[in-house]
Amino acid sequence: MSLVNEHYLKLKAGYLFPEIGRRVKAFSDSHPEAKVIRLGIGDVTRPLAPAVIKAFHEGVDDLGKSETFHGYGPEQGYEWLSKVIVDKSYQPLGVTLKTSEVFISDGSKCDSANILDIFALGNKVAICDPVYPVYNDTNVMIGRTGEADERGYYQGLVYLPCTAENHFTPAIPKEKVDIIYLCYPNNPTGMVATTEQLQAWVDYANAHQAVIFFDAAYEAFITEPGIPHSIYEIDGARTCAIEFRSFSKTAGFTGVRCGLTVVPEELTAMTAGGEKIALNKLWNRRQCTKFNGVSYPVQKAAAAVYSDEGWPQVQEIIAFYMENARLIREGLSAAGITCYGGVNAPYIWLKTPGGMKSWDFFDKLLNECHVVGTPGSGFGPSGEGYFRLSAFGSRENVQEAIKRIRQKWGN
Numbered sequence: 001m002s003l004v005n006e007h008y009l010k011l012k013a014g015y016l017f018p019e020i021g022r023r024v025k026a027f028s029d030s031h032p033e034a035k036v037i038r039l040g041i042g043d044v045t046r047p048l049a050p051a052v053i054k055a056f057h058e059g060v061d062d063l064g065k066s067e068t069f070h071g072y073g074p075e076q077g078y079e080w081l082s083k084v085i086v087d088k089s090y091q092p093l094g095v096t097l098k099t100s101e102v103f104i105s106d107g108s109k110c111d112s113a114n115i116l117d118i119f120a121l122g123n124k125v126a127i128c129d130p131v132y133p134v135y136n137d138t139n140v141m142i143g144r145t146g147e148a149d150e151r152g153y154y155q156g157l158v159y160l161p162c163t164a165e166n167h168f169t170p171a172i173p174k175e176k177v178d179i180i181y182l183c184y185p186n187n188p189t190g191m192v193a194t195t196e197q198l199q200a201w202v203d204y205a206n207a208h209q210a211v212i213f214f215d216a217a218y219e220a221f222i223t224e225p226g227i228p229h230s231i232y233e234i235d236g237a238r239t240c241a242i243e244f245r246s247f248s249k250t251a252g253f254t255g256v257r258c259g260l261t262v263v264p265e266e267l268t269a270m271t272a273g274g275e276k277i278a279l280n281k282l283w284n285r286r287q288c289t290k291f292n293g294v295s296y297p298v299q300k301a302a303a304a305v306y307s308d309e310g311w312p313q314v315q316e317i318i319a320f321y322m323e324n325a326r327l328i329r330e331g332l333s334a335a336g337i338t339c340y341g342g343v344n345a346p347y348i349w350l351k352t353p354g355g356m357k358s359w360d361f362f363d364k365l366l367n368e369c370h371v372v373g374t375p376g377s378g379f380g381p382s383g384e385g386y387f388r389l390s391a392f393g394s395r396e397n398v399q400e401a402i403k404r405i406r407q408k409w410g411n
C-alpha cells in the first residue's frame with residue numbers, strides 16, 4: 001500500500017495565497033457588479049521591458065534555425081548569463097564572484113525550498129516571524145518539525161518575532177541555530193537591514209558555523225543610499241551565506257520564471273563525522289540530478305535586463321511601482337492608518353484599524369471597499385493585527401483603492 005508523506009498533514013491551513021484567491025472568487029461570484037482591485041499577491045502588472053522582449057524573440061528565433069538551435073543547456077545556466085550578472089549586478093557593489101558560484105534557476109521561491117535537499121534534518125532552523133510562508137512550510141513538509149501549537153508555531157523551529165516594538169528587526173537568537181533565513185528588503189514588512197545589522201548576523205553565523213539563507217529577491221527596489229543589496233557586501237559572508245535572487249519582481253518575470261542562487265566555493269558544512277564539505281559542489285550535484293535548466297530564450301531575455309538599453313527600461317518600471325508604494329503609504333497615513341515599508345520595497349505593512357484581526361480586516365476591506373490585500377497572520381503569528389498591500393497594481397487601481405480606503409477610514 002502506498003503511504004503519504006504525513007508531514008504535509010501537519011500544515012494547519014492551505015497555502016496563504018490560494019486561500020486569498022478562494023475568498024475573492026466567492027465574493028466576485030456573488031457580487032459580479034463589483035470592481036475588485038487586487039493589491040494582495042505580489043504579482044507584477046507592467047509589461048516586460050522592450051529590450052527584454054526583443055531578446056526573448058531573438059532567443060525563440062534561434063530555436064527555429066538549425067545553426068542556432070539549442071537543446072539541453074547547462075543545468076547551472078549559460079555562463080554568458082552568469083557573467084552578465086556578476087559583472088553588472090554584483091561588481092558595482094564591490095562584490096567579486098566567480099561564474100561557477102552563480103546557479104541560474106526558474107525562481108528564488110523554488111531555490112529557497114530546494115536548498116533544503118543538501119542539509120541534514122538535524123539542523124536547527126531559525127526564521128523570522130512574520131515571514132514568507134515558503135520558508136516555514138517547506139521545513140514542515142520535509143519533516144524537520146513537530147506539530148504546530150495553538151498559535152501556529154511548529155515544534156523544532158526557532159521563531160524570531162519582528163514587530164513594531166522591535167522595529168521589525170529580529171534579535172540574534174540566544175540559542176545556537178544552524179540555518180538562518182533572512183529576507184531583505186523584507187517580505188512582508190517592507191523593512192531593510194543596515195550594514196551593521198547584517199554584520200551581526202554574519203559574525204554570529206561564522207562563530208557558530210551556521211549558514212544564512214539570504215533572500216534578496218527585492219534588492220532592486222532599494223532607494224535609500226547605504227543599504228546593502230547583497231549579503232556579500234558584508235565582511236565574512238562568503239564563508240557563511242547563500243544568496244537567492246529573482247528576476248520576477250526586478251524585471252517582471254513572474255510568469256517567465258528566472259532566478260539565481262549564489263553559493264560561494266569556500267562555503268562549507270560538516271558531516272556527522274566532522275568532515276567539511278563544499279556546499280557549492282553539493283548544490284551543483286543536486287541541480288544536475290533534479291533540474292534541467294532554464295530555457296534558452298528566457299536566459300537570453302534575462303541577460304537583456306542588464307544591457308545598456310534594458311536596464312534603464314527596467315529601472316523605469318521599478319520606479320513606477322515605487323511611486324505606487326509612495327501613494328499607498330501616504331494615502332494610508334492620511335487616513336490615520338499606521339503603516340511601514342514602501343520606501344525600499346514594493347510592500348506596505350499596515351496596522352489594522354481598531355486592533356482588528358487580520359482576516360477580519362481582509363473580509364471587511366473586500367466586502368466594503370472591494371480591495372484585496374494580504375492578511376498579516378498568513379505570514380506567521382506575529383503578523384496578526386497587520387496587513388500587507390502590494391504596489392504592483394496599475395496607477396489607476398492604486399489611486400482608486402486608496403480613495404475607497406480613505407472614504408471608509410479617513411477622518
